[in-house]
Amino acid sequence: MTLKVxxxxxxxxxxxxxxxxxxxxxxxxxxxxDAPILREKDVLPPREADTPAKLVYLAVQLLYLKHGDExxxxxxxxxxxxxxxxxxxxxxILNDIDNCLLSGDFYKGIKYAKRLIEYEEQxxxxx
Numbered sequence: 204m205t206l207k208v209x210x211x212x213x214x215x216x217x218x219x220x221x222x223x224x225x226x227x228x229x230x231x232x233x234x235x236x237d238a239p240i241l242r243e244k245d246v247l248p249p250r251e252a253d254t255p256a257k258l259v260y261l262a263v264q265l266l267y268l269k270h271g272d273e274x275x276x277x278x279x280x281x282x283x284x285x286x287x288x289x290x291x292x293x294x295x296i297l298n299d300i301d302n303c304l305l306s307g308d309f310y311k312g313i314k315y316a317k318r319l320i321e322y323e324e325q326x327x328x329x330x
Contacts (some may be wrong), residue, residue: 241313
């Protein structure tokens with residue numbers, strides 16, 4: 204199945220292990236294969252992973268980009284366990300992430316990890 208992606212001028216996208224920057228006008232890419240693809244808005248650079256939820260997100264992102272690398276999975280499990288102990292109210296979101304990872308749907312896991320960041324931000328605002 205072919206994936207059609209439109210990117211704006213200057214927008215970046217990660218395909219596999221490559222960062223692609225659109226240097227011109229709006230571009231349409233037709234991508235065949237199963238390489239991991241992330242738009243710039245979904246990429247969390249490691250230097251910006253400065254909260255526990257963002258560290259979980261980064262781990263899930265790396266699992267997606269590295270096709271479930273075992274060392275990253277171990278890091279994710281440690282981070283998720285620590286987060287669940289500190290914020291028991293987030294267990295449902297963490298379970299959703301776990302279910303995605305167990306089924307190999309790492310991209311969907313990223314979407315749930317975004318919810319974890321939102322959860323964390325809401326809790327911080329209420330403190």
